[in-house]
Structures are given as C-alpha cells and as structure tokens.
Amino acid sequence: MAEKMVRVLIGCITFLIVALxxxxxxxxxxxxxxxxxAGFLFEESRDFGRAGGVYYQSIGTLILMGVAVLWSLPVALGSVLFQTEYLDTGKLKTFLTQLTYILNxxxxxxxxxxxxxxxGVYLDTGVSWVTGSLILAVMILPTLQVSIREAVEALPEKYREAGMALGLSRPTQIWRIILPQSFYGIVTGVFLGLARAAGETAAIMFTATTFSGIQFPQSFSDPVPTLQTHILVLAQEASNPESIAQAWGAGLVLLGLVFLLTLTAWAFRARVVMESEL
Amino acid sequence: MIQFKNFVAAFGGRKVIRALTFNLPANSITAIIGASGSGKTTLLRALCRMNDRVKNFRVEGNVLIDGMDIYRPDTDVYALRRNVGLVFQKPCVFPKSIFDNAVFGVKEKMHRKEYPDLVEKVLREVFLWEEVKDRLGEKATTLSQGQQQRLTLARTLAVGPQVLLMDEPTSSLDPKSTAAIEKLVQSLKSRHTILWVTHQHDQAHSIADKVLIIENGQIAPFETPVARPEQSSSFTRVLQNVQEYPE
Known part of the structure; x- marks a missing residue:
C-alpha cells in the first residue's frame, strides 16, 4: 500500500514537471x-524591433555562444584531464569538483x-562581443566541465590499463585513448554549454550587447545584438502589441535554438553510454 | 633473469607480498598458482609497475630485471612497461580495427609503412593471421573472446617485450581457445621470459617449466612439473580429440 502511494506521488510529480x-x-x-x-529568421529588424525579423540578433547570439565555447572548451578539457589523469589525491579532486559546483x-x-x-571600468574595453564571450565562457565552464568529466570518468578503466601496459605515456594515453573514447561526451558538453550560453541574458546585458544600431561586429571592440537583449527590450514595451508579438517570436527562435542544441547533446550522450558499455 | 630480493608489496599497512626472494630464469615459463587473494596478480602488476597509480601502494626490497632494479627512482616506467608486457585476464581490445589494435602500442615508434609487415608478423605469432587476414579493417570487438585474447597478446608482442606476464589469460575462454593460448605461449618461450598466473594446478603443470605456489603473499617451495599425460591440463585433455589449431 505504502509502495503504491509512493509510486502515485512520484508519478504525479513527474507529470507536473512534464506538464510544466x-x-x-x-x-x-x-x-x-x-x-x-517567411523572412523572420533572415530579415533585419526594423522600427526599433517592432517589425522585420531577428537575423542579426540570431547571428549575434551564435557568435557569442560559439566564441564562448572556443574560450571555455580548452580550459574545461584541460582541468578535467588534470583532475582525472594527473591528480592522485582524492581531497584535492573533491575540492576542485566543489569549486566547479560553486561556480555553477x-x-x-x-x-x-x-x-x-x-x-568596462578597469580595463576600459567597453561593451564588446569579445568581452561578452569571455564572461559567457566563464559561466558555461562548469557545464562543460561536468559533462566532460562524466564522459572521461565513464570510460572503462580497462582502456587506461591496456594503454599503460603497452608502455604508453600519459600524454599519449590522453591523445590516443581518453580523448577519442570520450569524444561524444565532449561534444555533448559543448552542446549543453552552447544551450546554457544561449539562455543567458544578465551576464551579457552589461558587457556585450546593444539593442539597436548594429549589425555584424566590425572589430573586436564592437558589441553585437542578441536575441536575449532583443526580447528583454521589446518585452518592456508592454503597451505596444507589435513589440510584444515580436518578442514572443524572438523567444520562440531562442527556445528552438536551445531545444535543438539540447536534443543534439542527448543524441551524443546516447553514444557515450553505448561506448562505455563496450 | 628476474630476481626478487626481500620484495614486499603492500597497500597501506596491508602486506600482500611478504619478503619474497626468488629468481626466474630467462626464456622459460614459470607458472604461479594460488588461491584468490593470495597475491598473484599483485606480484604480476608489481613487475611492470602497473600499481604506481594505486593509492597507498608501496614496495620494499628489490626487483631486478637483467640486473636493473625496476623500482629505482630514475627508472623509465614507460620503457619498463614496453619491456615487460602484461596480458590481462579478460581481453581488452580497443573499439578500433583489428589492424589498429595490433599496432596500437607502436604507432609513435615506427613509420606507417612498417605497420603491415609488423601486423602480419605478430598475428602469425599468435596464430591469428589466417583467421583475420581478410578482415583486418573490421572492428576488433567482432572477434570471439579467444581471438580477442590472442589479438591482445599480438598487440603486446608488437611492442617487443622481453618479459611476458600473463594474468589468468585463459580464465574467460572456452577449451579450444585455451588450448590455442597454451600452445602459443609454449611457442613464445624461446624468445621471452614468461610468468603465467593461474589457479588451475593442471594447467600450470602442463605448460610451465617451473611452478611456484603463492600463499598469503609468500612463495612456497616450488616443484618441477612432471610431464605425464595424466597430469596434463584439463583443457588439453579436452583437446586431445580436437583438430590441431591452424598453423
């Protein structure tokens, strides 16, 4: 009886989450x-966002996301490999893991x-896509790191042992065994990181974006328009139905982008599970 | 020659190998038998320093291979492991092709053009060439367990070890594959010093020049095997009516 109640309770909670x-x-x-x-994705926004599409905003979002991952991936990968392949003391590993969670x-x-x-203040670099991508890189670092570490740690120990027994050095083992076998996990981490970056507004609001007057960045110090800022600004014009409609449209594009990235990450994660079961 | 001098291997305060002193002659097969937990595998892994990464693992005394102490601080551990090959209980092939697996340990050491000859040589050595020569590009995971074990042995041989450590290499194999490995090991004796760990007395006596018994981390007086047909390996007996293995 008690078990049945627990099952019903858990079922209800699951249903609530799915329903939400x-x-x-x-x-x-x-x-x-x-x-x-027809042209929403490929047209420039007009009339302060009340008309047209979200072409440059989408491109700006993709630039920030992509560059952020480029900054973050080597750091995440390096720190994971340091923790899993070089660190022998459990306490330091635990400490570094906790730091990752705190950062997250x-x-x-x-x-x-x-x-x-x-x-913006001390270095006086102003609002630019480089600054924004650096901040996003720090933000998505824990997401990337956790995902990559899961993949590396899921790698069966027998592969490492087989590599060691053949006299492969640690760097060679990393290059020839760990990285190829964790490839899908790393790609999963990248997509989850991209999805996290795509959903971020607050961190880039001050540092990387402006609402109007820009298209493609022409230099390292230029800002970019993003979907997030576009939605935020348009949503503040609650009295204007055109602005609100455009904000919902941009929101749907952003949600679609995040969904696409997450689904891709799932697909790669499935490969990780398969590889670890070999 | 491999020499153990008062060799102790311990995990923290727990001594698994206790003050071991004995010699293993070169170009011979020595079998070590013992119950589970007696220290057989620890002894093998200590010989190629595979436990270096294990927390709390420590050693005392000396292990010498051709007069060189392998636990000297300046020992090149990677070179040692290339010289002392270890074959595991369960075959572990990489999810790559048979060809790639065979050359996995030497890819940085030799030119790509030399791979095909080496692959053929080592696969012939382990009597696998005839079975796989037409499908070298296929995934190694498609091979049977026995074939995979021979492939891992070929992969080890490709590195060119002087010493071969075999950690119950037939325990997960069927009788035919077991016989193939036993025969194979006999054929490798002239070029390698082989240490074979098993818990099967029959098998140890049938394949080895010397049999050592390990109990609670100590080597008991060993006996010279008597090659009598009735003492031959159970697997070998099963195979008396089985057709000779290819090659």
Missing part, C-alpha cells in the same frame, strides 16, 4: 507563431557585474 514543460512550450508556440513570417551556482548577474567592472 509542455505548457511553456505550448504558450511559446501559441504566442510566438503569429509573429513568424553563482548568480549570473554577478558574472555580468564583475565582467562590467573588470572590462
């Missing part, structure tokens, strides 16, 4: 689809604030 997700999706589709038109739990507005103070 689908209701968000449903609302996004209902509100966002009317704004969609840090409110994102703080990243924006610190980034603004460091780059």
């Amino acid at each position: 997700l689908f209701s968000i999706l449903g609302v996004m589709l209902l509100k966002g689809l009317p704004a969609m038109h 739990a840090t409110p994102t507005i703080l990243f924006g604030l610190v980034g603004y103070l460091l780059f």
Whole structure:
C-alpha cells in the first residue's frame, strides 16, 4: 500500500514537471507563431524591433555562444584531464569538483557585474562581443566541465590499463585513448554549454550587447545584438502589441535554438553510454 | 633473469607480498598458482609497475630485471612497461580495427609503412593471421573472446617485450581457445621470459617449466612439473580429440 502511494506521488510529480514543460512550450508556440513570417529568421529588424525579423540578433547570439565555447572548451578539457589523469589525491579532486559546483551556482548577474567592472571600468574595453564571450565562457565552464568529466570518468578503466601496459605515456594515453573514447561526451558538453550560453541574458546585458544600431561586429571592440537583449527590450514595451508579438517570436527562435542544441547533446550522450558499455 | 630480493608489496599497512626472494630464469615459463587473494596478480602488476597509480601502494626490497632494479627512482616506467608486457585476464581490445589494435602500442615508434609487415608478423605469432587476414579493417570487438585474447597478446608482442606476464589469460575462454593460448605461449618461450598466473594446478603443470605456489603473499617451495599425460591440463585433455589449431 505504502509502495503504491509512493509510486502515485512520484508519478504525479513527474507529470507536473512534464506538464510544466509542455505548457511553456505550448504558450511559446501559441504566442510566438503569429509573429513568424517567411523572412523572420533572415530579415533585419526594423522600427526599433517592432517589425522585420531577428537575423542579426540570431547571428549575434551564435557568435557569442560559439566564441564562448572556443574560450571555455580548452580550459574545461584541460582541468578535467588534470583532475582525472594527473591528480592522485582524492581531497584535492573533491575540492576542485566543489569549486566547479560553486561556480555553477553563482548568480549570473554577478558574472555580468564583475565582467562590467573588470572590462568596462578597469580595463576600459567597453561593451564588446569579445568581452561578452569571455564572461559567457566563464559561466558555461562548469557545464562543460561536468559533462566532460562524466564522459572521461565513464570510460572503462580497462582502456587506461591496456594503454599503460603497452608502455604508453600519459600524454599519449590522453591523445590516443581518453580523448577519442570520450569524444561524444565532449561534444555533448559543448552542446549543453552552447544551450546554457544561449539562455543567458544578465551576464551579457552589461558587457556585450546593444539593442539597436548594429549589425555584424566590425572589430573586436564592437558589441553585437542578441536575441536575449532583443526580447528583454521589446518585452518592456508592454503597451505596444507589435513589440510584444515580436518578442514572443524572438523567444520562440531562442527556445528552438536551445531545444535543438539540447536534443543534439542527448543524441551524443546516447553514444557515450553505448561506448562505455563496450 | 628476474630476481626478487626481500620484495614486499603492500597497500597501506596491508602486506600482500611478504619478503619474497626468488629468481626466474630467462626464456622459460614459470607458472604461479594460488588461491584468490593470495597475491598473484599483485606480484604480476608489481613487475611492470602497473600499481604506481594505486593509492597507498608501496614496495620494499628489490626487483631486478637483467640486473636493473625496476623500482629505482630514475627508472623509465614507460620503457619498463614496453619491456615487460602484461596480458590481462579478460581481453581488452580497443573499439578500433583489428589492424589498429595490433599496432596500437607502436604507432609513435615506427613509420606507417612498417605497420603491415609488423601486423602480419605478430598475428602469425599468435596464430591469428589466417583467421583475420581478410578482415583486418573490421572492428576488433567482432572477434570471439579467444581471438580477442590472442589479438591482445599480438598487440603486446608488437611492442617487443622481453618479459611476458600473463594474468589468468585463459580464465574467460572456452577449451579450444585455451588450448590455442597454451600452445602459443609454449611457442613464445624461446624468445621471452614468461610468468603465467593461474589457479588451475593442471594447467600450470602442463605448460610451465617451473611452478611456484603463492600463499598469503609468500612463495612456497616450488616443484618441477612432471610431464605425464595424466597430469596434463584439463583443457588439453579436452583437446586431445580436437583438430590441431591452424598453423
């Protein structure tokens, strides 16, 4: 009887979570689809975002995400390999893992604030896509690191032992065994990191983006328009139905992008599980 | 020649090998038999320093291979492991082709053009060439367990070790594959010093020149095997009616 109650309770909670997700999706589709038109993805926004599409905003978001991953991936990969392949003391490993979780739990507005103070005030670099991508890189570092570490740690120990027994040095083992066998896990981490970066607004608001007047960045010190800032600014014009409709449309594009990245990450994660079961 | 001098291997305060002193002659097969937990595998792994990464693992005394102490601080551990090959209980092939597996340990050491000859040579040595020569590009995981074990042995041989350590290499194999490995090891004796760990007395006596018994981390007086047909390996007996293995 008690077991049945627990099962029902857990089932209800699961249903609530799924219902919540689908209701968000449903609302996004209902509100966002009317704004969609043939050129929404490929047209420049006009009339301060009240008309046109989100072409440059999408490109700006992709630039920030992609460059952030380029900064973050080598650091995440290096720190994971250091922890898993070179560190022998459990305490230091645990300490570094906890640090990662703390970094992950840090409110994102703080990243924006610190980034603004460091780059904007002290270094006087202004608002630019390079600054924004650096801040995003720090933010997505824990996501990438956790995902890559899971993949590396899931690698059966027998592969490492077989490599050791053949007299392969640690760098060779990393290059020939660890990285190829963890490839899908690393790619999963990259996509999850991209998805995390795509959903971020606060951190880049101060440091990387402006709402209007820019298209492609022409130099390292130029800002970029992003979907996140676009939505934020348009949503503040609650009295204007055109702005709100455009904001929902941009929101749907952003959600679609995050979903696409997450689904791709899932697909790669499935490969990781298969590889680790070999 | 391999010499153990008052060799102790311990995990923290727990001594697994206790003050071991004995010699293993070169170009011979020595079998070590003992119950589970008696220290057989620890002894093998200590010989190629595979436990270096294990927390709390420590050694005392000396292990000498051709007069060189392998636990000297300036020992090149990677060179040692290339010289002392270890074959595991369960075959571990990489999810790559048969060809790639065979040359996995030597890829940085030799030119790509030399790979095919080496692959053929080592696969012939382990009597696998005829079975796989037409499908070298296939994944090694498609091979049977016995074939995979011979492939891992070929992969080890490709590195050119002087000493071969075999950690119960037939325990997960069927009788035919077991016989193939036993025969193979006999054929390798002239070029390698082989240490074979097993818990099967019959097998140890049938293949080895010397049999050592390890109990609680200590070597008991060993006996010279008597090659009598009735003492031959159970697997070998099973195979008396089995057709001679290819090659």
